[in-house]
Amino acid sequence: MLTRLISGDRPRSIVLTIILLAILIGLALAPFLFPGIRSLETAARICIFIVLVASYDLMLGYGGIVSFAHTMFFGMGAYGVALASVHMGRGFDALIVGTLAGAVAAAVLALLIGLFSLRVRAIFFAMITLAVASAVAVLVSQLSSLTGGEDGLNYQIPRALTPAFKFADGRLFDVSLNGKLLNYYLVFFSALILFLLLLRIVNSPFGRVLQAIRENDFRAEAIGYRVVYYRTAATCISAAVAAIAGSLFAIWLRYVGPDTTLSFEIMIDILLMVVIGGMGTMYGAVIGAAVFIIAQNYLQELMAVAASATAKVPVLPLFFDPDRWLLWLGVLFVLSVYFFPTGIVGRLRQGR
Amino acid sequence: MADAILETSDLTVRFGGHVAVDHVSCAFRAGELTAIVGPNGAGKTTYFNLISGQIRASAGRVFLNRHEITRMPVAERTHRGIGRAFQLTNLFPNLTVLENVRLVIQAQRHRGFRLFSMADSDSAISDAAAAVLKRVRLDALAAQKVSELSHGNQRKLEVALLIALDPLVYMFDEPTAGMSVDDAPVVLDLIAELKADSRRAILLVEHKMDVIRSLADRIVVLHNGALAADGPPAEVMASDVVQEAYLGRDLADV
Structure with a gap:
């Protein structure tokens, strides 16, 4: 049963299993284990980025397709929910319509880009996605009457998903039972289902064809697979899932803006998460997203502690100044890529 | 040639000024194993690539069961019955x-x-x-x-x-290249087995004369991309031109 749920794709390493279970339990019980607004924000962000990174891994790690438009698809889902909520008024129907519209639009755009450029060469596809993504980002910030421009959009989501809504009196383990909690579990379970769905897709006949194409596209074609169709299909699925992740993000944040959903920085974050976690493993997305986002959010604190602990030592506190957190994040990445060229998951599976 | 499965007519490909395959017209029948021979650079693999679709022809046509497949994508040809193995291992x-x-x-x-x-x-x-x-x-x-x-x-x-x-047409490109004496017979026996099936045609690019002698029903010789000889093995091997120009050296190698 459990094996079926994970599509027979076992972690194949005891350490990896433990880490994955720890992340799963940590996220499932985040509101109770780590009370506080900030930790819940972090947990929700991890859930959403697991889906986003896993969908990118379907393309890059399984299909061998390099795309720079993943945040564009993410943003399409987010703006779908935002625009639907602004124009249809607050309500679950707006969320559903917005999510579906965003996912369909993302898949259609991916189809167009794919059919147009994937038949030529993989590098051409990468360039096209870069161009289209930049164009869309500019468009979104310019069309301020529709998209709110650089300021983005604020909108209301159904009351049942906001802190103002109390679905039960009292508190459970000192956590108030409000709509925010419901909202978190909406994000968590949606992310879990989407991740399991992606895990199934990569272990399906289709997933095997993608792996074959990544291994040797020339031969895949020669044994009878139209490589361009498979690559395009993978791109469309990946885009639709990324858009749904974007919708979840929009529902969670109650705000969309170019910086939070479309920026190129997020694209680079996604790439780093895939590489750190381990390409072509799906589980790498879970670990990559968790490690990266926790580091992004808590490295500064950790450094403040280190700085005060070393306050009496000359020079050292300068290195641990919380303002230099980005430097250390960079060092961490360089080290992790150097020591784990196949990602954390790849490393753990080798060391089995 | 009523029972030709695969046929090329005036098949030609040019790379810049160089004509790699030059108006090759040839038909391959079911139940027949045809060895395609010729010196290095004669266009044997290129001829294969034109049939299986990895390279597009500059001129001429390819027919499979009388249906033209000249412009068809590789995967489509595979579904129609072209089966291609590669010279360099390609897995x-x-x-x-x-x-x-x-x-x-x-x-x-x-x-x-x-x-x-x-x-x-x-x-x-x-x-x-x-x-x-x-x-x-x-x-x-x-x-x-x-x-x-x-x-x-x-x-x-x-x-x-x-x-x-x-497939309907098996295309082997030096299937035993680099194989040990122990392994090669396994592959050759398999090809002999396939030959027993009279519904298929087999094309075999090969250098080793002993292999050709034991398996081939027919030999096609390519030279500078053009068809130089075509016929039963004994006849082709005996012809003076072929003997001297192409096979003499290979025979010495064996």
Whole structure:
């Protein structure tokens, strides 16, 4: 049963299993284990980025397709929910319509880009996605009457998903039972289902064809697979899932803006998460997203502690100044890529 | 030539000013094994590439069962019955031996776009793949990664993929290149077995004269991209021009 749920794709390493279970339990019980607004924000962000990174891994790690438009698809889902909520008024129907519209639009755009450029060469596809993504980002910030421009959009989501809504009196383990909690579990379970769905897709006949194409596209074609169709299909699925992740993000944040959903920085974050976690493993997305986002959010604190602990030592506190957190994040990445060229998951599976 | 499965008519390809395959017209019948010989650079592999579609023809046409396939994409030709093995081993190195064969059968049965079932849950495909592996004596290595196989076993797997395709036209490009004396007979026996099936045509690019002598029903000689001789082995080998120009040196090598 459990094996079926994970599509027979076992972690194949005891350490990896433990880490994955720890992340799963940590996220499932985040509101109770780590009370506080900030930790819940972090947990929700991890859930959403697991889906986003896993969908990118379907393309890059399984299909061998390099795309720079993943945040564009993410943003399409987010703006779908935002625009639907602004124009249809607050309500679950707006969320559903917005999510579906965003996912369909993302898949259609991916189809167009794919059919147009994937038949030529993989590098051409990468360039096209870069161009289209930049164009869309500019468009979104310019069309301020529709998209709110650089300021983005604020909108209301159904009351049942906001802190103002109390679905039960009292508190459970000192956590108030409000709509925010419901909202978190909406994000968590949606992310879990989407991740399991992606895990199934990569272990399906289709997933095997993608792996074959990544291994040797020339031969895949020669044994009878139209490589361009498979690559395009993978791109469309990946885009639709990324858009749904974007919708979840929009529902969670109650705000969309170019910086939070479309920026190129997020694209680079996604790439780093895939590489750190381990390409072509799906589980790498879970670990990559968790490690990266926790580091992004808590490295500064950790450094403040280190700085005060070393306050009496000359020079050292300068290195641990919380303002230099980005430097250390960079060092961490360089080290992790150097020591784990196949990602954390790849490393753990080798060391089995 | 009523029973020609595969036919090329005036097939030509130019790379810049160089004519690699020059107006080659040739028909291949079912139940016949044709050895294609010629010195290096004669255009044998290029001729193969034109038939299986990796290279597009500059002029001329290719027919499979009288249907023109000259402009068809590679995968489409494969579905119609062209089965091509490659000179340099050309497999999926990080997948298992079984998975390599499974992928071929899955392609033949058009199951590639199944998204939500498990890849290894289709027992009909897995069984068929296992049967093919047994035929090429690789069943003991089914769970191995291809990159961990010896060169000889990789060549066998190359043949296995072709058998799994079950094509109308088998195209072997030096199937025993670099194989040990122990492994080569396994592959040659397999080709001899395939030959027994009278519904298929087999094309074989080969340098080794003993292989040609034991397997070929017919020899086609290419020289500078053009058809230089075509006929029964004894006749072609005996012809003075061919003997001196192409086969003499190969005979000395054997």
